[in-house]
Amino acid sequence: MPIEDEQARFLRCIGEPTRLQILKLLAESEKCVGEIVEALNREQSLVSHHLRALKECNIVVARQEAQKIYYGLADLRLSELVATSESLMRELPLCQSKGACYDE
């Protein structure tokens, strides 16, 4: 199977709202599961499932400390990828011509 299959898997792993929020959190600093759960206000099992997906794609690395497990970005360039994709999306042609889009 061509490289595009793996690349698509990689991009889709990043391209999920909750996981994007997690990645933006981890771009600040590594965090344990409980901190992520609190910050996103989502179910613990949901966060855990997403962290598993990110880990399987090697986007995130885990470090255990007592009961807690700290997650961090596997590579600093991942936060750049997230940031540049966001700014690029905002600047796309039709977006400019139609005024305000992608409001927060």
Add this chain to the structure above:
Amino acid sequence: MPIEDEQARFLRCIGEPTRLQILKLLAESEKCVGEIVEALNREQSLVSHHLRALKECNIVVARQEAQKIYYGLADLRLSELVATSESLMRELPLCQSKGACYDE
């Protein structure tokens, strides 16, 4: 809804194998539907559906010339995004430690 929803939509639009192939083709130069169909050896309707998706995300722009419709990248930085995401994926930690992965 937060910006992450739109960003996820944008990244998932790029993160599909067939669409990635299309984007890499269009990174060379703009092409009409028939050329893309021939290059990818996929059904015409499938390519058309994917071009529609890319266009709705403003990733691609269309230009009509007689019966043919030429598609091109909406922004040159999109090909950079595709390329950097591929090289970044290849370099991720576990990938290095486990030897060859993402073979073509």
Add this chain to the structure above:
DNA sequence: AATTCATATGAATGGAGGTTCATATGCCTA
């Protein structure tokens, strides 16, 4: 106007994956 070429559209199907619920694992303290 009819036919052909180029592309788009719509419905139907099948599969992948996000979310929730319930439960399991594992580490720590008393």
Add this chain to the structure above:
DNA sequence: TAGGCATATGAACCTCCATTCATATGAATT
């Protein structure tokens, strides 16, 4: 070793979407 805290796992459900098939639109040529 019991109990509680932190995280992971599995199944079930449901939605989204990639693909195919059949058909429609539209432009060019005769």
